[in-house]
Amino acid sequence: xxxxxxxxxxxxxxxxxxxPLVGYPTIVMGHGGGxxxxxxxxxxxxxxxxxxxxxxxxxxxxxxxxxxxxxxxxTDSFVVQPxxxxxxxxxxxxxxxxxxxxxxxxxxxxxxxxxxxxxxGFPLAQLAAxxxxxxxxxxxxxxxxxxxxxxxxxxxxxxGCYINTAGIGVLRSxxxxxxxxxxxxxxxxxxxxxxxxxxxxxxxxxGLEFESQIRSDCAALNGMIGAVLDSVGEEVHAMRxxxxxxxxxxxxxxxxxxxxxxxxxxxxxxxRMEVQSACELLGLxxxxxxxxxxxxFFVAPDAAERVLAVLKAHxxxxxxxxxxxxxxxxxxxxxxxxxxGANRVIAQQIGEQLPRIC
Amino acid sequence: MCLAIPxxxxxxAEENGLRMGRVNFGGVVKRxxxxxxxxxxxxxxxxxxxxxxxxxxxxxxxxxTLEEFRKMGILDEELxxxxxxxxxxxxxxxxxxxxxSCTAK
Amino acid sequence: xxxxxxxxNGEIAQRMAREIHALATRPWKIMEVxxxxxxxxxxxxxxxxxxxxxEMIHGPGCPVCVTPLELIDKALAIAAQPGVIFCSFGDMLRxxxxxxxxxxxxxxxxxxxxVYSPLDAVEVAAKNPGKxxxxxxxxxxxxxxxxxxxxxVAKRRGLKNFSLLVSHVLVPPAIxxxxxxxxxxxxxxxxxxxxxxxxxxxxxPPIAAKYGIPLxxxxxxxxxxxxxxxxxxxxxxxxxxEVENAYGRIVTxxxxxxxxxxxxxxFEVTDRAWRxxxxxxxxxxxxxxxYREFDAEERFQIQGIHTHESPLCRAGDxxxxxxxxxxxxxxxxxxxxxxxxxxxxxxxxxxCAAYFNYGRFxxxxxxxxxxxxxTRG
Numbered sequence: 071x072x073x074x075x076x077x078x079x080x081x082x083x084x085x086x087x088x089x090p091l092v093g094y095p096t097i098v099m100g101h102g103g104g105x106x107x108x109x110x111x112x113x114x115x116x117x118x119x120x121x122x123x124x125x126x127x128x129x130x131x132x133x134x135x136x137x138x139x140x141x142x143x144x145t146d147s148f149v150v151q152p153x154x155x156x157x158x159x160x161x162x163x164x165x166x167x168x169x170x171x172x173x174x175x176x177x178x179x180x181x182x183x184x185x186x187x188x189x190x191g192f193p194l195a196q197l198a199a200x201x202x203x204x205x206x207x208x209x210x211x212x213x214x215x216x217x218x219x220x221x222x223x224x225x226x227x228x229x230g231c232y233i234n235t236a237g238i239g240v241l242r243s244x245x246x247x248x249x250x251x252x253x254x255x256x257x258x259x260x261x262x263x264x265x266x267x268x269x270x271x272x273x274x275x276x277g278l279e280f281e282s283q284i285r286s287d288c289a290a291l292n293g294m295i296g297a298v299l300d301s302v303g304e305e306v307h308a309m310r311x312x313x314x315x316x317x318x319x320x321x322x323x324x325x326x327x328x329x330x331x332x333x334x335x336x337x338x339x340x341x342r343m344e345v346q347s348a349c350e351l352l353g354l355x356x357x358x359x360x361x362x363x364x365x366x367f368f369v370a371p372d373a374a375e376r377v378l379a380v381l382k383a384h385x386x387x388x389x390x391x392x393x394x395x396x397x398x399x400x401x402x403x404x405x406x407x408x409x410x411g412a413n414r415v416i417a418q419q420i421g422e423q424l425p426r427i428c
Numbered sequence: 429m430c431l432a433i434p435x436x437x438x439x440x441a442e443e444n445g446l447r448m449g450r451v452n453f454g455g456v457v458k459r460x461x462x463x464x465x466x467x468x469x470x471x472x473x474x475x476x477x478x479x480x481x482x483x484x485x486x487x488x489x490x491x492x493t494l495e496e497f498r499k500m501g502i503l504d505e506e507l508x509x510x511x512x513x514x515x516x517x518x519x520x521x522x523x524x525x526x527x528x529s530c531t532a533k
Numbered sequence: 534x535x536x537x538x539x540x541x542n543g544e545i546a547q548r549m550a551r552e553i554h555a556l557a558t559r560p561w562k563i564m565e566v567x568x569x570x571x572x573x574x575x576x577x578x579x580x581x582x583x584x585x586x587x588e589m590i591h592g593p594g595c596p597v598c599v600t601p602l603e604l605i606d607k608a609l610a611i612a613a614q615p616g617v618i619f620c621s622f623g624d625m626l627r628x629x630x631x632x633x634x635x636x637x638x639x640x641x642x643x644x645x646x647x648v649y650s651p652l653d654a655v656e657v658a659a660k661n662p663g664k665x666x667x668x669x670x671x672x673x674x675x676x677x678x679x680x681x682x683x684x685x686v687a688k689r690r691g692l693k694n695f696s697l698l699v700s701h702v703l704v705p706p707a708i709x710x711x712x713x714x715x716x717x718x719x720x721x722x723x724x725x726x727x728x729x730x731x732x733x734x735x736x737x738p739p740i741a742a743k744y745g746i747p748l749x750x751x752x753x754x755x756x757x758x759x760x761x762x763x764x765x766x767x768x769x770x771x772x773x774x775e776v777e778n779a780y781g782r783i784v785t786x787x788x789x790x791x792x793x794x795x796x797x798x799x800f801e802v803t804d805r806a807w808r809x810x811x812x813x814x815x816x817x818x819x820x821x822x823x824y825r826e827f828d829a830e831e832r833f834q835i836q837g838i839h840t841h842e843s844p845l846c847r848a849g850d851x852x853x854x855x856x857x858x859x860x861x862x863x864x865x866x867x868x869x870x871x872x873x874x875x876x877x878x879x880x881x882x883x884x885c886a887a888y889f890n891y892g893r894f895x896x897x898x899x900x901x902x903x904x905x906x907x908t909r910g
Contacts, residue, residue, distance in 0.1 A: 273456075277620075277648040277657075281450075281457040347454030347534055352649070353431045353623075409543040410755055412578020414891045420870045421636070424623030425647060427431055427478050427676060428568050428597060430569050430675040430727035430753075434536040445689060446652075446682075454534035461652060464678055464792045473536055475730060475783050478622070479650025480679045482792065483730040483783050490536055490782040497545050497756050500552045 097192040102222030111220060115198060116184075119205040124181070124216035132216035134181055137240055142177035144168055145236035153196065153230055156270045157285030160233055161203030163362060166290045167313070168237040169211045173292035174309040174365060176247045176299065177239030179211060184218040184235050189228035200231060211290035213237070242299060249327035251307040254398040257374035258334065259367045261294065261381050262287070262389040264317050265345040268359035278352065278425060282344050289363035294384040298367065301380045305373035311365050315419060318357040320366055321404045322418040332404045334394030334416075353426035357406075358419050368396060432477035434485055435460070437470050451476060536782070540754035541577075549759040550582040553766055560586035561769050562718050563762060564711070564854055566704055567673075567725035568595030568883065569753050575887040577755045579762075587766065590718070590854035591884040593707055594725055596672045597624045598852060598876040598883045599807040600700045602840040605630040608698055610835045611667055612643045618661060620654035621669040623647045627879050631841045634879075651683035651697075658687065658695035667829045670697045675727040677701050677818060678792040681799035684820065684827045698829035699819055702805055704728050705736045706816035711853060712744045719854060721765040723751040723758070726780040731796075733788025737776045745774045752780040799824050808876060809849025843867075848875030851884050858885040865889065 100107035117126060124132040148164045165182065172179040184204065188197065208215050215235075266287040273280050291311060299306060308328070312320035317339075325332045341356050349356050363386060369377050374392055381387030394406075404416045435451035440462060442448070451460040451474065458479070465481045468474050473485040565571060571591045574580055580589050593599055609630045612619035619635070626635045626647065639645035644664075648654050651668050658666035670680040680697060687695040704725055711717055724734065729750045741748050747768035751761025761779045768775065778784055798821065805817025820828045845863040850856045858864050858877070868874040870886055877883035 277646055277653050282455060284456075343534075344455035347456040350433050350534060350537065351453050351456055351458065408577055409541055410546050410577045410579070410582065411543055412581045414576055414578060417870075417890045421627070424626055425649065426624045427622045427672065428572075428595060428624050430567060430673065430725060432675065432727045432730070434534065436535070444686070446686065454537075458649075461650075461679075461682065463682065464789055464795075466791065475727070477675055477727060478679045479652055480682065482675070482678065482727065482789060483785075485536055486782045487536075493760075493782060494539055494756075497549060497760065500545070500549050 095194055097188045097190060097194065097197065097222055099190055099222050099224070101188065102220055108220060115201055116218060119201045120184075120208065120215040121205075122214040122216060124214065125218075132181070132183075134216065134238075136180070136238070139243060140241040142172050142175045142239045142241050143236065144171035144175070144239075145234065146171060147232060147234040149229060149232050150271070151229055152271075152274055153200065155274050155286055157267075158288040158362075159200055159203045160231060161200035162207050162286075162288045164233040164235045165204050165207035165211065165213070165215075166288050166362065168235040169213060169290045169292055170311045170365070172237050172239035173290075173295045174247075174311050175239070175241070176245045176309070177241045178296065179213050179237055179239040179292050182208065182213055182215045182235050182237045184215050184233060186218070186220045187228060187232040187234075188220065188222050189230050190222055190225040192230050197231065200233075207290065211292055245299065245304060245306075247306055247309055249308055249310065249324045252324050252328035252330055252368040252396050253307060254330055254396050255371050256307055256368045256396040257371050257392055258321075258332065258394045258396065259369065259374065259377055259381065259390060259392050260317065260340065261291070261365045261367070261387045262363075263340045263342045263345065264312070264361055264364060265341060265349065265356035265359035267362040268316065269345045269348045269354075271360075272348065272352065280348065280351065282348060284342070284344050284348060287361060287363035289386055291363065291365050291386065294381065294386045295365060297380050297384055298377055302369065302373040302376055305370040306367055306377070307370065308368035309365055312361050314360050316356070316358040316360055317366065318355075318404065318416045319418060322416070324366075324368065325404055326402045328396070329401055331397040331400035331402070332394060333397050333399075333407070334404070335407045337407075337409055338391050338393045340389045340391050353428075354423055357416055358423045371395070430477060432475045432482060434473050434475050437462070437468055437472050437474060440470055449481070451481070537754065540752070540756040542756065546582070546755050546759060549756065549763060553587065553759065553763050554584045556763065556766050556770060557584050557587055558770060560588070561720055561766060562588045562590055563721045563723060563765050564590040564592045564719040565723040565751070565758070565761075566592040566594040566708065567723075567728065567753075568598070569727070570594070570723060570725065570751065570758060571884055572887055573753050573755065574758060575891045579755060579758050582759070583762065587762065589762075591851070591857075591887075592711070592722075592854055593807065593810060593852035594673065594704065595852070595877065595883050596676070596700070596702055597628055597879070598848065599702055599810065600625075600628070600671055600876070601806040601808050602631065602842060603806075603838050604698070604700050606838045606840055607830060607833075607835045608669055609633055609635065609638055610838070611698065611829060611833050612638045612645050613641070614833075616664055618644045618646060618657055618664050618666045619669070620646050620648045620657060620666060622671065625669055625671060627873070628876050629873055629879060631839070651679050652686065655683050655686050655690075655692065655695060658692050659690065662694060664694060665832075666695050667833075668695070668697050669700070671700045673702055673704060673725065673728050674732050674796075675725070675730070677796055677800065678731055678789070681795050684799055684824050685795060687827060688824065696827050696829040696832045697820065701800065701818035702807065703802075703816050703818065705740060706813050707807070709740060710810070710813045710816070712740075712746065714853065716855060719746075721747040721749070721769055723761045723765065724748055726750055726752040726757070726784060729778075729780070729784045729788065731789050731792050733786050734776055734778060734784065735786055735788070741774050741776050747774050748776045750776070750778045750780050750784050752783065807852070809846075809852050811849075843874040846875035848877040848883075848885070851877050858888040861885070
């Protein structure tokens with residue numbers, strides 16, 4: 071358990087719980103049992119943090135009002151270690167990850183569920199910090215967490231805290247985006263620097279840690295994406311947030327789904343100097359490193375300039391760039407022009423990218 | 429084999445009987461064992477492989493080498509000397525972030 | 534990054550490539566020994582920039598690739614034991630043993646940890662006195678000083694629960710073995726720059742003289758590689774066979790004396806089996822008598838290893854430079870990074886992986902013409 075409570079860069083010594091939880095400083099089996107202890111968690115932690123009517127009714131299901139039309143639904147589970155890292159926590163990821171999956175599908179995210187699987191012995195102070203982070207992230211994203219669940223597993227059978235979130239959003243009418251809709255000639259834009267999140271995690275990972283100013287880019291993208299869609303609407307053909315596996319995985323997936331080739335120029339890829347340095351140190355390639363606050367856009371060529379302007383005007387898109395285009399050649403493959411002017415194929419990676427010495 | 433990258437030594441201290449340094453690699457700082465490079469001091473550059481400094485970088489030699497590279501294949505370009513040549517060679521391609529906080533690869 | 538980024542300048546690289554085009558009047562075959570150099574050549578497309586007559590042959594300088602299968606299987610057996618914390622560089626995690634790899638052992642419950650430095654493994658041992666901590670000490674001469682220091686520190690601190698699983702290989706005997714081979718086509722070598730930063734290059738003049746072959750100490754960045762190739766071509770065209778240092782900012786003739794001193798205390802030369810190649814006499818290091826108590830093979834006494842290489846795998850031929858990865862019948866078919874048959878397809882700097890990942894299965898024309906619509910801003 072000691073490893074699980076290693077907080078990375080976060081200092082808990084000044085944190086104080088706004089509504090004191092009765093009795094227990096750590097999670098016990100009873101907190102998942104649906105009885106008094108579980109109710110206490112809901113009353114004293116989740117409700118005050120997430121505060122909304124649907125949740126406060128405390129029914130078995132949240133009753134929601136939604137416009138008629140098409141809805142999008144997404145779910146994701148979050149198992150990151152360490153739980154707290156420079157720039158964020160599992161709580162931020164849990165909310166923003168699902169919000170972003172809905173947003174890149176062209177939906178306006180509205181409601182989230184949040185399910186926790188906690189390990190016996192997990193410090194309540196950490197749970198409270200995670201829940202506070204989720205509340206703040208939800209408020210920023212303009213979504214409500216309307217239903218949830220808590221289960222507890224025995225000590226040694228979990229990693230402190232796992233979270234699952236599911237989300238519902240309302241699709242814009244008339245908008246058809248999807249990984250299969252990229253067309254030859256489409257311009258490809260990325261909303262900012264790549265590799266920040268993965269290297270922020272690396273910087274606090276045992277055995278590989280290093281000092282840096284790198285922070286996770288974890289953020290809700292629905293506002294920025296909404297601005298892009300408001301501006302050019304149907305000229306966006308595909309969008310995705312490149313999380314695990316990095317930009318390379320996302321571009322490979324879209325190339326395959328759309329049956330097209332993708333050509334990018336490495337000189338145009340925005341990468342923070344420190345992220346590049348950290349990658350050099352560990353022998354990693356930034357194109358394969360995870361992001362949690364970036365979006366990739368495939369847009370009709372005429373719309374590229376407008377989209378770039380909208381992105382750059384948004385606080386989360388200041389470093390946006392056009393990085394390449396879709397082609398009818400080398401279908402299903404991502405090819406990159408290197409600084410040398412030569413071309414290399416950026417293949418889909420097998421499993422996690424590992425640090426190397428060679 | 430042998431991923432070794434250059435870094436600048438910022439601090440040196442003895443730890444557990446080893447001469448350890450805090451070495452800065454382009455903004456990323458790592459603790460590195462300097463036992464094999466007793467001649468390296470704070471402010472020097474050194475090449476580091478798996479947490480060990482293996483060699484002090486001869487900075488004069490580096491500049492000289494780059495200057496020779498720059499001269500190759502030049503037809504009529506005006507040549508600069510020393511620091512300026514170095515600075516020109518180090519200049520990255522057009523950066524997409526105007527505020528300089530990121531750099532193109 | 535200072536002293537790194539400048540040596541990746543594309544404009545200068547193009548000019549240096551033009552120099553090489555101007556210098557070469559005949560076809561030449563040059564081998565780069567080091568896997569890191571192979572990786573850099575393929576990733577940056579250096580070989581695409583060279584004149585058609587200059588062929589880069591990729592050498593066996595991939596310690597991951599040449600670690601004997603039997604040792605991998607022993608590593609897997611040790612890592613699977615309860616009470617063992619097995620520490621390794623990331624490179625080794627997906628190298629296939631006979632039945633599994635370290636990643637799978639980790640998945641099955643083995644405590645396998647990736648570390649950046651061998652000293653991290655020593656710390657793990659200090660913090661976990663109830664466990665046996667084993668570090669997989671793989672590498673060429675570049676990595677040996679780090680591994681040597683780890684056992685030296687463990688000995689000094691009296692750590693009884695730390696051991697090293699040693700698989701160290703040496704470059705000069707490998708070069709000699711390649712040159713002795715009857716079907717050798719290599720006419721010049723780019724020597725491994727970081728190996729030479731440790732060992733110097735005083736070992737090489739006798740080799741250059743004996744075999745009449747140019748040897749150029751070369752770095753890893755595009756400009757360094759192009760310079761090494763350029764100097765090799767100049768010597769070849771002039772019929773010279775000398776040792777040259779193209780990596781003077783890092784490498785000196787005598788190398789790193791303090792490192793060599795500790796290496797001499799901690800290790801001794803031994804015969805070594807190179808996976809895919811066979812035994813090369815006096816081509817490896819093992820722990821010396823004074824440090825033998827830290828040898829993991831002796832401490833764990835793993836028995837009953839029965840190795841089995843895939844008959845389709847031609848990693849050995851690739852490592853010797855006898856064939857290119859694409860010339861292996863299994864390349865891209867039975868053997869891919871997802872289902873590697875041999876280490877050269879697993880290691881990120883193995884020639885087969887480099888070829889596969891960087892697109893040598895696209896035809897040369899397809900690759901050159903790709904992205905032709907891109908304009909550089």
